Amino acid sequence: MEFRVLQYFLAIAREETISGAAEHLHMTQPTLSRQMKELEDELGKQLFIRGNRKITLTEDGMFLRNRAEEIVNLVEKTESDIMRSDISISGDVYIGGGETKGMRLIAKVIQKCQQEYPDIKFHLYSGNAQDVADRIEKGLLDFGIFVEPADVSKYDFLKLPDKDIWGLLMRKDSPLASLKTITADHLKNIPLICSHQKLVRNEISGWMNSDFNQLNIVATYNLIYNASLVVEEGNIYALTLDKLINTTGESPLCFRPLEPQLEVGLTLAWKKYQIFSRAAEQFLKTLRRELEKDA
Known part of the structure; x- marks a missing residue:
């Protein structure tokens, strides 16, 4: 399977017609059709279902599209890193992570790197721990930020100083909004939205000292923003971390921490024996300097 053929395939998947893809690729339709055959x-x-007006992908075609996009992105990233000038530090740094206020430290480091090395470009990817780990393994991310609990034993990593606090997101007119903190007993008889990650559920179970499945989980989320919209619309509560959703001013929502407090740490991780680009290496150096200042 040649790399250029994967690029042809992705063009067809994107344009949804042979003619549109051929025009984009500056090649003839018969040539492109033959390459796909x-x-x-x-x-x-079979990768395509050829309709009268457009081409759609089969299940195998959709699988190949996902893999082809990863391959093309990785090749382009590799070429970009190798071709950068040896004189100045430039290049792309790819950072992934879940939603956490700890990203403010990363944002501060990005700003400092940009001021000193304006040719470094940063690319941020939002996803849960499994999404980020998969992308690190495939070489699509240089660094991943993991919210505990997370298994980082197979990575090199730095512990970040920020801590996140678990609590309950709710409407300000909800019955529990009058409380200062939320106990395990408060959770047992209310409709809840929770992260679908197993490690998170285990953490909450340990805090409750009882089976997580006893809770009334009516929905799960990957990232909290969309879940917060569900909370806004009705008498549903979301287990989440603090400072991810705006609860100030005219926001209809409020956050109440769990009692006893459930605090979790943050970790920046990367592949063991990773050979960094100069841009990624500079980001890590700048981050280490910031951490030393706060130590």
Whole structure:
């Protein structure tokens, strides 16, 4: 399977027509059709459903699209890192992480790097721990920020000084909004939205000292923003970290911490034996300097 053929395939998936893809690629339709037929023959799979007006992907085609995008992005990232000038530090740094106020430290480091090395470009990816770990393994991220609990044993990592606090997000007119803190008993008879991550559920179970499945979980979330919209609309509560959703001013929402307090740490991780680009190396150096200042 040739790299250029994957690029042709992605063009068709994006344009949804052979003619549109051929025009974009500056090649003839028959040539492009033949390349795709040879690709399907090579893989022994049908990749396209050819309709009257547009082309759609089969299940195998959608799988290949996801992998092809990862391959193309990784190749482009590698070429960019290698071709950067040896004179000045430039390049791209890819950082992924879940929603956490600890990103403010990363934002501060990014700003400092930009001031000193304006040719460094940063790319931020939001996702849960599994999403970020997958992208690190595939070489699509240089660094990942993990909210505890997270298994970082297979990575090199730095502990970040910020701490996040678990609590309950709710409407300001909810019955529990009059409380200063939320106990395990308060959670047992209310409709809850919770992260779908197993490690998070285990953490909450340990805090409750009882089975998490006893709770009335009516929905799960990957990232909290969309879940907060559900909370706004009705008498539903979300277990989440503090400072992720604006609860000040005219916001209809408020946050109450758990009691006893459930505090979690943050970790910046990367592949063991990672060979960094000069840009990524400079980001890590700047972060270490910031951490030393706060030590």
